[in-house]
Structures are given as structure tokens and as C-alpha cells.
Amino acid sequence: MRAPRRSLRRDRGVDPVPWWQKIFVAVVGLYFILPTLFVIPMSFSTASTFQFPPRGFSLKLYENFFTNQVWLTSLRNSVLVALLAALLATVAGTAAALGLHRLTGRMARFARTLLMVSIVTPAIVLAVAVYISFLKWHLVGTVTGYVLAHAAIGVPFVLVSVTSALGGFDPRLLRASASLGAPPFRTFLRVTMPLISRGILTGAIFAFVTSFDEVVIALFLRAPGFQTLPVQMYNSVTVEIDPTIAASSSLVVTAVTAVCLVLQFVGRRRKS
Amino acid sequence: MNTPDPARWRGPSPRWLLLVPALALLAAILLLPLGQSLFRSVGQGDWTLDHYARLFTDGVTLRVLARTAVTAAVVTVIAFALGYPYAYVMTRVGPRMRGVLLVIVLIPFWTSVMARNFAWIVILQREGPVHSFFRLFGLDVVLYGSVAGVTVAMSQVLLPFMVLPLFSALSGIDRRLLLAARGLGSHPLVAFWKIYWPLSRGGVVAGLILVFTLSLGFYVTPALLGSPKESLVAQLLGQRTTQLLDFAGAGALGMLVLVVTLVLVAWANRFGGTISAIGVVAAAPVKDRT
Numbered sequence: 001m002r003a004p005r006r007s008l009r010r011d012r013g014v015d016p017v018p019w020w021q022k023i024f025v026a027v028v029g030l031y032f033i034l035p036t037l038f039v040i041p042m043s044f045s046t047a048s049t050f051q052f053p054p055r056g057f058s059l060k061l062y063e064n065f066f067t068n069q070v071w072l073t074s075l076r077n078s079v080l081v082a083l084l085a086a087l088l089a090t091v092a093g094t095a096a097a098l099g100l101h102r103l104t105g106r107m108a109r110f111a112r113t114l115l116m117v118s119i120v121t122p123a124i125v126l127a128v129a130v131y132i133s134f135l136k137w138h139l140v141g142t143v144t145g146y147v148l149a150h151a152a153i154g155v156p157f158v159l160v161s162v163t164s165a166l167g168g169f170d171p172r173l174l175r176a177s178a179s180l181g182a183p184p185f186r187t188f189l190r191v192t193m194p195l196i197s198r199g200i201l202t203g204a205i206f207a208f209v210t211s212f213d214e215v216v217i218a219l220f221l222r223a224p225g226f227q228t229l230p231v232q233m234y235n236s237v238t239v240e241i242d243p244t245i246a247a248s249s250s251l252v253v254t255a256v257t258a259v260c261l262v263l264q265f266v267g268r269r270r271k272s
Numbered sequence: 273m274n275t276p277d278p279a280r281w282r283g284p285s286p287r288w289l290l291l292v293p294a295l296a297l298l299a300a301i302l303l304l305p306l307g308q309s310l311f312r313s314v315g316q317g318d319w320t321l322d323h324y325a326r327l328f329t330d331g332v333t334l335r336v337l338a339r340t341a342v343t344a345a346v347v348t349v350i351a352f353a354l355g356y357p358y359a360y361v362m363t364r365v366g367p368r369m370r371g372v373l374l375v376i377v378l379i380p381f382w383t384s385v386m387a388r389n390f391a392w393i394v395i396l397q398r399e400g401p402v403h404s405f406f407r408l409f410g411l412d413v414v415l416y417g418s419v420a421g422v423t424v425a426m427s428q429v430l431l432p433f434m435v436l437p438l439f440s441a442l443s444g445i446d447r448r449l450l451l452a453a454r455g456l457g458s459h460p461l462v463a464f465w466k467i468y469w470p471l472s473r474g475g476v477v478a479g480l481i482l483v484f485t486l487s488l489g490f491y492v493t494p495a496l497l498g499s500p501k502e503s504l505v506a507q508l509l510g511q512r513t514t515q516l517l518d519f520a521g522a523g524a525l526g527m528l529v530l531v532v533t534l535v536l537v538a539w540a541n542r543f544g545g546t547i548s549a550i551g552v553v554a555a556a557p558v559k560d561r562t
Contacts (some may be wrong), residue, residue: 017364025361028354029376031428035391036383042394052394052401092293099290115294118302120537122489124506125526128513129305132312132522152301155294213384216491220514233386237393237496249387260382 039253042246050243061247071244074232078212081143081228085150086208092151093158093207094200098192100159101166112159119156123216126153131220141223149217154207161206165199205263209256306530313523323524333508333525340505343419343426344487348434350427351483355434356476362435363443377436380429389496392425396497422490422498429493430486434479441475481540485533505529 038052043061045054065071096115100108118126130149131140139145169192177187193200215230222231229248236242313323327333362373380388396402396416406413415421445468453463491506498504503511509529512522 017361021357021361024357025373028358028431029373031354032376032431033379034395034428035388036379038391038394039387042391050390050394050397051399052397088297092297095290095292096294099287103287111291111295115298118298120485120533121302121306122506122529122533124489124491124509125530125533126302126306127491128509128522128526129309130301131513132519133305133308148297148301152297155297159294213386215385220510230384230386233390234492234496237390245386245390249384249390252384253382253387256382256384 036253039246040250043250045243045246048243049241061244064244065247068244071232071248074227074229077226078229081146081150082208082212084147085154085211086204088147088151089154089207090158090200090204093155093203094162096155097159097162097166102171115159116156118153127217127220130217134221140221141226143226145221146218146228149221150211150214153214154210157206157210158203161203162196162199165196169195202263205259209259309523310527312520313527323520326521327524327528336503336505336508339419339502340488343423343504344484346423347426347430347487348480348484350423351431351434352480355431355438355479359435359438359442362439377432380432385492388429389425389492392497396421396424416497417499419498419502422494425493425497426487426490430483433482433486437478437482438472438475441472445471478540481536485536485540488529488533
């Protein structure tokens, strides 16, 4: 153990990262996090515009967010759609990952590629096609429409994370369970599922966040009676100039960051 | 008789039934709408390519396509110029610093689409920080409402797609080759150019294609930060659908964008970039393919 570490240190001593490269990386790093740095101070402003630096300090925008019916309804709609879409995507994606596990034939490869295709399809192309078809099927502006569309784009995330969880799965356990008399479904519940639960949970959270934050398809499926939070945020910078978006943004950013950090933490603890 | 081993089962097996829900969802939400879109674009059974011909003759679409391609190319160059050195330094620092740099790369993935675009409006608007900064030098530059502003915002969110494939390519390069070259009397820059750069080229090509491809489909960022007078292809697509109700024309344009995207992604795949990048996408929710 000691030898490689020593050689690494010596390497760095002989061949250190020059100061100008460090400065360059710091500047690029700043560019990565720049928008996040602006969101939170803006949310405490008292101004009725998007002016920066923000004026004063108050919780007015948060108060507005939690008392205004339009914002609250949009938030509730988003949570509802994201929960249902994540549920559907998780069930379909997990089943597909189990079905495809260790299959290597041409059909399996084709099915896997097909299931991943939505990840590389430009959101706008999908949104426009879905919008026109949903017009005919009377799904525009409905919970069903939102849930189906968001579940479809959530499936690849579940598929990838469950497939990677299955990577370390020993198939002999299935035979052991079967030889002890457990029917396949019982085997799934008692053996497979606990072992890949982290993959399923990760996939479910990604599907939830993807739906919760999806804006392009949501913009096309919106109706006066039903819209999600990102759509209301979009309205607040295009139609109304409503700085409540700053409060909404910092709430969403904080929540998503917290979820990601918890996920990382849980992941690390389970592994060690 | 022993029980069937699910891992060894061959032939038509009930395992394929597990794929039914996902494939049904995909067929209903992805394949059917896109198929209908394709069908409309070729004349709903009258079999005509007029809608495609119109894209190249209406005078507007070609200009927008050219502007989109130029914008995507500029975004790609910026992402490369910033991403290559960043990925390079990531391979050089200690494990703890590398972890920090990786988390910073992933932050654009975590930041909500609308929050990020809102922040860019604040940063780039008239009287905003960037405008004030330029005025210190007596320049009256407002990036909000211009393709330049769109480019700045798009480069930020697409940088991870450049850095991650590059990092995976660069961390596979043995730096002792550089030491060997220098030991043989080569100038450091020559050693870099002749040895390091060729070895990194696979990751470079993957990153370039990936960023360029993703740039083509951006909708929210140009719609919020750009100007209707300088729209990009995604805006044109949206406008044809919701304002002009030209579903056939929108279908043709959508198919063109989709085919170009899929061809480029398949090409990037050959350099091993996309699969790993998609893995990363799945490891951290990507928010703005918008």
C-alpha cells in the first residue's frame, strides 16, 4: 500500500500543476456554479423586478410563493405528476432491466437501444410530436397525459441504474431460492429486490426529479386548468415579470441538491 | 428434474413478458407520436416530399438551420477550450481535489432548468452584472436577447458533456510517456502535441460530437435568453406547431432534426463517448436537453 502512494507524491513533486492552470480551473469552476450563486440572494430581494444586486432583505417572495394559489397549485400538480410518473417508470424500468439481464442476443440489444432512445431524442422534437398526438387523444392538459409522457422519459434512468445494480447480482441465488421451493415472484420479493433496492431507489429518484423539472414537454401539454411548476416559472419570466420565481428557484435547487447529497451519502455508506 | 435456471434459459421465455410494460409505454408515447409525425410529414398517405422541399425553399428554415449550426459550433468550441484543460487538471490533482472538481462539474446537472435560465436572465440582463462590468470599460454590451447570451448559457450547461468523456479518456493516458519524451530531449509542448494529444483524440471527438448534437435541440434557453428575430431551430419547430398549426411542416422539420441527432449520436458512439456519457447522465439527472 505504501509504495504506490509514495511514488504518487514524488510524481507530483517533480511535475506539479502550474499556478496558471490552477487559476484557469478555478475560473472554469466558477462558471459551472455561477447561476447557482445568483439564485439564492435573489430570493430575498424586496424589489418587484429582477434587478441585481437585489434590494433589501425580506422573506416576501417566499411568503408570496406559499400563499399565492397559482404557485401552490402548480407545485402540487408537479409533485403529483412526478410521483405518479416515477412510480410508473420505476415499475416498467425495473421489470425491463430484469427481463434484459444477461441477455446478449441481437433482439435484446435492439430492445435495450430502443428503451434508451428517448435519452438522445431532442426534447423539443418529442414535445411537438407528443403534443399533436395528445391533441387527438384528448390528453393535453390532463394528469394522465403528463404522467405518461414523463414516465416514458423516466424509464431509461431506471433501466440504467437497475441494470448496474444487477451487475453485482449472483444468479445462483435464484436457483438456490427456487430449489428451496420459492415460486418466482416470492424469490423476486425476498431475494432479488432487497439486493437491487438501491438501484431501484436511485432510478426512482432520478425519474422523479426528471419529471419534476421537465419543462419542454410540460410547456406543450399545459392547459389553463393544469400546469406544472416549471411552466409557472416560465410564465413568470415571459408573461408576468414576477420575482417569486427567485423563491421558487432557490427552493427547487436546495431540494434537488439535498436529495442528490443524501443519495451520494446513502450510496457510500451502503458500499462500505 | 432440476428447476429451470433463469440465467440459462434460452428461447421464447416468459422473461420477455417483463419488457411489455416498458415497451408499451415507449410505443405509445415515443414511437407512435413520432411515427404519426413522420406520416404527416410525407402527406398523410398522399406520399409527397413537398414538406421537406419547402424546408429548403421557404427562405426562413435554411437561415435558422444555419444559425443553429453556427451557434452549436461556437458552443462546442467554447466547451472544448474550457473543458480540455479542466479535464486535464482533473487527472493531475490528488484524489480529494479530484472529487471536488467532479462535484463542481456535476452541479449544472443538478441545477433546475428554470432556476438556471432565470439566473442567466439576471446575470445577462440590461443593468445586470455583466452589462455593468462591460460599462467599466466604456462598452455598452447587453448579452440578454442575443445569440451571444444564449451561447454563454448553453456552454455552461453543456460543459459536463465535454469534461466527462475527456476525463475518462485523459485518465487512461500514461504520463510517463511524456517524461520519456522529455528525457529524450523533446520540448514539453512538442511532447504534448506528439504524444498526449493523439492519445486523447478519442475522448475529444466524442465530447465534440456530443456537445454539438445536444446544442441542436435547445429550446428553453434560446426562447428565454435569445430574441425571436434570431430564433434557433427548436423555436421554429415550436412556433410552427403552436402558432402556425403547420403540423406537416413541423413534422418534416422535426424528422430532419431527429435524424441528424441520431446519426451524430451513433457516430459519437463509435468513439466510446456516448455510452459512458449516458451512464453519467443516468448517474446524475440531466435537466436541460432543452
